[in-house]
Amino acid sequence: MSLSIPGDLSGFTPDLPERIDRDTWVVPAADDPTRVRARREPAGSWVAGVCTGIAANIGWPVAVVRLTFLVLALANGLGALAYLAFWVLLPARRDVPRDRQGEFLRLVAFGLVAVGAASLAYVWGWGTFRTFVAPILVLAVGLAILWQQWDATAWGSRDGILRWSRPLVGIALVVAGVVALIVGEVGWVQGVRALTVLLLFAGGAALLALPWLVGAFREAARERKARIHEQARAELAAHVHDSVLQTLALIQTNAEHPDEVARLARVEERRLRSWLYEPGADESESLAAALAHQAARVESDHAAVIEVVVVGDAPMDERMEALVAAAGEAMVNAGKHAGPRARVSVFAEVDGDQARVFVRDRGPGFDLHRVPEDRLGVRGSIIGRLERVGGRARVASGPEGTEVRLEAEVGNR
Amino acid sequence: MSIRLVVVDDHAMVRSGVAAGLPDDIEMVGQAGDVDSAITVIRDVRPDVVLLDVHLPGGNAAAVLTACADLMATTRFLALSVSDAAEDVIAVVRLGARGYVTKSIDAPELAASIRRVAEGDAVFSPRLAGFVLDAFHGGVAESDAELDRLTNREKDVMRLIARGYTYREAASELFVSVKTVETHMSAVLRKLQLSNRHELARWARGHRVV
Numbered sequence: 001m002s003l004s005i006p007g008d009l010s011g012f013t014p015d016l017p018e019r020i021d022r023d024t025w026v027v028p029a030a031d032d033p034t035r036v037r038a039r040r041e042p043a044g045s046w047v048a049g050v051c052t053g054i055a056a057n058i059g060w061p062v063a064v065v066r067l068t069f070l071v072l073a074l075a076n077g078l079g080a081l082a083y084l085a086f087w088v089l090l091p092a093r094r095d096v097p098r099d100r101q102g103e104f105l106r107l108v109a110f111g112l113v114a115v116g117a118a119s120l121a122y123v124w125g126w127g128t129f130r131t132f133v134a135p136i137l138v139l140a141v142g143l144a145i146l147w148q149q150w151d152a153t154a155w156g157s158r159d160g161i162l163r164w165s166r167p168l169v170g171i172a173l174v175v176a177g178v179v180a181l182i183v184g185e186v187g188w189v190q191g192v193r194a195l196t197v198l199l200l201f202a203g204g205a206a207l208l209a210l211p212w213l214v215g216a217f218r219e220a221a222r223e224r225k226a227r228i229h230e231q232a233r234a235e236l237a238a239h240v241h242d243s244v245l246q247t248l249a250l251i252q253t254n255a256e257h258p259d260e261v262a263r264l265a266r267v268e269e270r271r272l273r274s275w276l277y278e279p280g281a282d283e284s285e286s287l288a289a290a291l292a293h294q295a296a297r298v299e300s301d302h303a304a305v306i307e308v309v310v311v312g313d314a315p316m317d318e319r320m321e322a323l324v325a326a327a328g329e330a331m332v333n334a335g336k337h338a339g340p341r342a343r344v345s346v347f348a349e350v351d352g353d354q355a356r357v358f359v360r361d362r363g364p365g366f367d368l369h370r371v372p373e374d375r376l377g378v379r380g381s382i383i384g385r386l387e388r389v390g391g392r393a394r395v396a397s398g399p400e401g402t403e404v405r406l407e408a409e410v411g412n413r
Numbered sequence: 414m415s416i417r418l419v420v421v422d423d424h425a426m427v428r429s430g431v432a433a434g435l436p437d438d439i440e441m442v443g444q445a446g447d448v449d450s451a452i453t454v455i456r457d458v459r460p461d462v463v464l465l466d467v468h469l470p471g472g473n474a475a476a477v478l479t480a481c482a483d484l485m486a487t488t489r490f491l492a493l494s495v496s497d498a499a500e501d502v503i504a505v506v507r508l509g510a511r512g513y514v515t516k517s518i519d520a521p522e523l524a525a526s527i528r529r530v531a532e533g534d535a536v537f538s539p540r541l542a543g544f545v546l547d548a549f550h551g552g553v554a555e556s557d558a559e560l561d562r563l564t565n566r567e568k569d570v571m572r573l574i575a576r577g578y579t580y581r582e583a584a585s586e587l588f589v590s591v592k593t594v595e596t597h598m599s600a601v602l603r604k605l606q607l608s609n610r611h612e613l614a615r616w617a618r619g620h621r622v623v
Contacts, residue, residue, distance in 0.1 A: 305517070309543035309575045312550065345539055345577025349546070358576045400582065 040092040050086040087147070131184030135177045142173025243271055259303055267300045287314040287324070287355060291348055294328040302335030304342050304361075312350030314410045319389040323357055323408045326393060329381040330359035330404035338363025338401070353410050362401035382406070416531045419443040419458060421451040421477065422466040422493065427516065431464065434520030439527055448472040452480045460488055461531045465510065467494040467501045478508035485509050489530045499544050506605055512536025529580075534595045535602035542574035545601060549608075560608045563601065570597045 038057040040049035051069060055062035072079025120133060145166055182198075183191035247268040254260040274292060283293040288310040295306040314320055327346065334344045338361040348357045382404065383393045391408030416439045420428045423446045432441050443458045445451035448471035455463055455477070463481075467474045474492060481488065492505040492513040502513050511530045514523065515538055526536045537545070549563045563571070566587075573583040580598075584591045 307539060307577070309539045311543050311546040311575070343577075345575075347539065347543065347572070347576040349572065349575075360577045403576070 038090055040087070040090045048087045049092060050083055050090065053090055054086070084147075132181070135180035135184060137177075138173050138180065139177025142170045142175075142177060145170035145173065239275060243268060243275075263300070263303050266305060267296065270296050270299065283316075285316055287316060287320050287348065287350065290316060290320070290324045291327060291346065291357070294324050295331060295346060298328060298331040298335055302332065304331070304335030304338070304344050306331055306335075306344045306346055308346045308348070310348045314350045314355055317411045319391060319408045319411065320355065322385050322389045323355060323391060323406055326382045326385050326391075326406050327357045327359055327404075329385075330406070333404075334359060334361035334363065334402065337361070350410060355408050355410050357406040358403060359406075360401060360403040415440045416462060416527060417442045417458070417460040418462050418464060418527060419445070419451075419454055419460040420464045421445045421454075421469065421474075422464075423447060423468075423470050424466075427466070427493075431523070434523065436521075436524050439524060446470075448476045448480075451477050455481055455484065455488065459484070462527050463488060463490045464493050464527065465490050465505070467492055467505055474505050474510075475508055478505060478510065482509065489533065491526060491530045491536060502541055502544065503548075503605075506541075506602070509606070511602065512538075513541050514538055515540070529595075533599070535598040537571075537574050537598060537601075539575045539577055542571045545605060546571050546575065549604070560604050563604065567597050567601050570594055571601060574598075 039053050041052035041056055051065045052062055054060075055065045069079040069083055072082065179191075179195060182194050185191075186194060247264055250264050251261050254264065274296075283290040291310060292308050295308045298304065299306050316324075327348075331344055331346065335342060338344065342361055342363055345360045346357065347360075348355065382395075386393045386406060386408060389408060391406065393407070394405045396403045396405065415437070418435070418439050418441050420431050420441060421444070422428050422431075425446070428444045428446075432444075435441060442460055443454040445454045446469075448469050451463075451465075451469070463477075465474045465477060469477070478490060481490075490505075490510040492502065492510040493516060494501055494513065495516045506513060511533070512526065512535050514526050514536060518526070529536050545563070546568065549561075549568075569587060570583055573586055578586065580591050580594050584594045587594070
């Protein structure tokens, strides 16, 4: 029987990790977008996602791939070896969330393997099972546990007690498997002798290798730390160069225009603050981030000072987008009518299923009823926009300023 | 009688800026640029109000507040900061500051805040009010203690402050007197200082403020 790795190898390029650090493996973007690179697919997988990944890559049904591996593994063990090799070589997909159902299926799969092993024991007879198959199974389970430890995407890998107990259990199973194999093969007396020799040999090798291992480990840790430092420094330098230095240069060239200098300083202050205190806030996902971005845009276009306070948060959807756009329009109005360097207060609160936004300025008020119908500012872009998504807008204006109150329902979370 | 003020800030420009904007009824009787000299000056002149920068060379505002804990009955502290970071603000409030204002505040507003603190009332910036609403948000599963909840009225006041209302405007919006608003503010400040709510305790622990 001639054996071959399943599938067409010409289109099958495992992309190797660029760095050794396994926690931070990055899948590099494919140079050729038409060619899909093979990756392990943790979602929907049984063991490590090798079969799922290969099936997705070559377009076979995943069951066929699994069956091929299984047949090869049972025939002469090559399937198992190939599986392990793919596990090491293929990087895992990290952009898909893990699914609980898939993890349950894996447990079922492992259970089936155990049942299969028991059936084999029945067929081959108890003697062979005790001296040969059972130790190898124990050894294999121990190795599997250790290998899953190595792979951060594997099921059950989380912090806490599991993190420390799993390697211990794995090592214990491997040791037990080896001991049982030797004892079963040559009997207790010879077995103990063989084990002693093995232990002495392993201990000696460990003693010889220990200084080197410790040195290598320390060196790796030191290099990793240095690299993190260097990355952080480079990021800071890039940020300072792109934003702070540019703004300082602009301020110097605008020294005769105090309003412009104040505006530049304010915009840069806001940018720096959000960089320092709200890393990773995404305006397409969070109401709070979207309002902050909206305020920053209005601030840089108009000479207003906008303070945004947000209590709670909501995911962005059509209604929240209307709310943010209407709030932005209200901020623009406040910036225009309340005079240069006007202070505008924006307060947003998500309370249960309602999101409310208040935009307040202290400029001279205006009477909504005296705004002509065809002037679209307040009517169209604030009130109309919100009413179209089932929200409400009210404008309260008086001698002490204007407050626009906006309200919309938050979608199901 | 005028209010006696000490300004603690490591930037001389901020200190002179504050001094230049003070009205007649507030008198600057001392200033300091770091923690040690601040403690000495405050103990020497026993001012009514200390305007205290959150970030100071030699140990930050927390060190000053801890060293002056025995003076809290007669000397009130108003924190001044450029930082929006909640942890900075909460730490100084938990240590006894009567309020918090940002450095972008204008002179009349600052004077009003100093007067309010001198009378023993609380001063909340919109951002601090927003943070209070956040920290006391929702039902309290871990405790039913009165300290761990805001009353509806206190929430209303906090919301209006967060919306940029002055005390007077908040009072007229709620159809109550300014004094009532001040009472609510002081109650909230007390809860902010003493509550063991998880969120507050976490900020405090992070900054070794117990």
